Ligand SMILES: CC(C)(COP(=O)(O)OP(=O)(O)OC[C@H]1O[C@@H](n2cnc3c(N)ncnc32)[C@H](O)[C@@H]1OP(=O)(O)O)[C@@H](O)C(=O)NCCC(=O)NCCSC(=O)/C=C/CCCCCCCCCCCCC(=O)O
């Protein structure tokens with residue numbers, strides 16, 4: 001049998017309806033149709049070919065992306081694509097480019113932080129790409145500490161302008177995508193100074209380049225910050241450096257939704273919290289969670305298909321060897337990642353609803369849920385990106401040696417994905433934000449009943465006393481038992497941290513000293529939400545033969561895998577006994593056997609095209625070995641039998657050897 005037959009055989013074993021599962025993964029029939037159409041549009045267009053990328057030098061790589069981006073924009077206009085469709089189009093093109101910043105950060109920053117008047121002026125220009133913008137917050141010396149930024153925006157009452165200035169080397173803007181070569185504008189975050197007084201960090205719309213000839217405007221120095229990790233991936237993007245030498249912008253180019261500066265130089269705070277200035281980051285963190293499920297689904301699709309084709313050992317009589325997918329070790333590394341992709345997908349759907357809700361509330365100046373939404377987006381961003389980055393690398397290892405080939409698609413995916421752990425809020429820094437929220441919630445328990453995602457903490461006094469009642473491995477299939485275990489562990493960790501915080505001289509000193517424990521408690525809290533979101537999703541109507549059952553198995557795999565991985569926490573907090581932890585692991589092994597017949601069908605449900613996967617190992621048809629061979633032959637080194645440099649550098653060595661052996 002060939003790889004093609006192996007996958008056909010696997011598909012025939014599926015116990016659920018794949019087409020309906022595709023809709024469950026996409027979120028709705030409409031969402032499925034949009035994704036499917038955009039994926040095929042990209043896959044069938046030769047302009048979006050990706051194979052040659054790893055062979056290109058930096059300049060060609062960059063130009064190639066500019067060409068693709070221009071073609072994509074033409075398609076958006078010619079085909080009258082909606083914003084949603086255009087977003088999926090960019091997603092399937094699968095190359096970081098300046099348009100990510102334009103649509104994911106520049107436009108949301110204008111919409112979220114601009115006044116009505118500002119939005120009316122700037123948003124249409126941006127949405128029609130008459131101006132191209134980036135989000136210039138991070139500096140050479142500061143990224144995480146936004147209030148520590150050094151760029152200044154000094155109000156000049158006489159000319160009614162702000163003077164944007166980079167006073168030090170470390171104040172150079174450093175990292176913004178598209179800044180080096182493309183963007184005409186940026187939202188520059190700078191410290192506002194009026195009459196020598198500092199008024200905190202604010203966003204300013206600054207034109208960077210001439211709209212006529214694209215050259216940098218006077219006083220602005222722009223450049224690229226250099227090559228990044230993984231040749232063909234993030235180097236398609238011109239992350240840039242910018243320095244400002246007393247650049248003047250009109251007063252009305254300060255984003256003034258949160259606070260205003262009048263013509264007279266009076267600083268006026270609106271009735272909105274200053275954290276609204278951070279709203280763009282909340283919006284993007286929510287997008288990043290959705291991206292995590294996509295990236296992880298891509299990696300597990302490759303690793304699962306290849307694991308069904310790859311055979312090693314197990315044959316003593318010349319018969320077929322064992323499919324590596326049948327090894328329990330392979331299953332215990334791979335199936336939790338398949339389950340995580342689904343868990344993150346449902347978590348991101350839920351987060352989108354939460355975000356839509358807070359956006360509507362903010363419109364009418366209701367800020368009550370902002371701290372919870374900030375904690376959720378920050379925590380989910382950290383949890384999902386860390387697990388996805390680790391998961392992609394695990395999938396590479398699951399593919400053995402071939403996983404290290406660029407043609408497997410996994411090294412490039414990892415290189416593309418891994419900065420998500422850093423950008424939009426470094427992951428540990430984000431967990432510490434969740435910790436602040438948890439500490440406040442627990443400290444306030446006497447006065448205020450927590451709601452929403454923190455509601456379970458309202459039962460903290462019960463959860464710290466109760467013990468797990470599980471007696472058999474079967475009991476671990478009960479969602480109530482699972483959820484209570486996660487809640488009890490998270491509540492005990494949060495309460496334990498708060499009790500120890502009280503022993504320090506000041507809360508700040510305690511927070512700093514206990515920050516590692518607080519970060520772990522935050523992760524536990526986020527896991528409660530992801531697990532409960534998955535459980536709740538299964539309580540909804542899910543049509544299709546066997547679809548709900550297959551998802552139930554995955555939900556249990558996700559939860560029990562986490563329980564096994566973090567069993568130290570579950571045992572240390574005293575909620576579980578070692579016996580109960582061991583029963584959870586027994587159940588997990590049984591669940592892997594239930595996933596096994598559905599494995600290929602589950603990853604087919606992601607509906608990924610071969611173009612999107614860009615992996616010889618993950619091909620839908622399973623024709624792996626002939627295509628691996630074909631891909632290898634296309635390497636430039638195989639253009640000739642005798643490579644450049646052989647005559648010059650190798651033959652003299654060989655000849656010298658002959659000469660010395662004569663002596
Ligand atoms: C939160 C910080 C770390 C620091 O805050 P802190 O020190 O506490 O101080 P303050 O700033 O004073 O905050 C005080 C209180 O405010 C609360 N707070 C903080 N943040 C928020 C918030 N956002 N909302 C609400 N409340 C907030 C805080 O908790 C305090 O509360 P309290 O007093 O305790 O009650 C902060 O400084 C920070 O956020 N730092 C991180 C900096 C950061 O994230 N920078 C991002 C820079 S931009 C960037 O990185 C861009 C990257 C580009 C990536 C490309 C885009 C990706 C998009 C997805 C791709 C889609 C493309 C499609 C293609 C495809 O899919 O393939």
Ligand SMILES: Cc1cc2nc3c(=O)[nH]c(=O)nc-3n(C[C@H](O)[C@H](O)[C@H](O)COP(=O)(O)OP(=O)(O)OC[C@H]3O[C@@H](n4cnc5c(N)ncnc54)[C@H](O)[C@@H]3O)c2cc1C
Pocket residue numbers: 101134135136137138141142143144145174175176177234239419422423424425426427428429432515
């Ligand atoms: C690919 C990529 C694209 C980017 N695009 C943009 C962009 O378009 N626009 C933009 O403005 N920025 C962009 N950035 C910058 C990005 O937002 C920052 O790098 C990120 O916010 C992290 O900040 P930092 O680099 O200052 O890390 P640092 O904060 O210096 O982190 C270094 C280490 O210090 C630790 N640390 C920091 N603070 C604390 C603390 N309080 N407690 C405990 N530990 C701490 C961190 O956990 C980390 O381990 C991009 C970055 C990358 C990698």
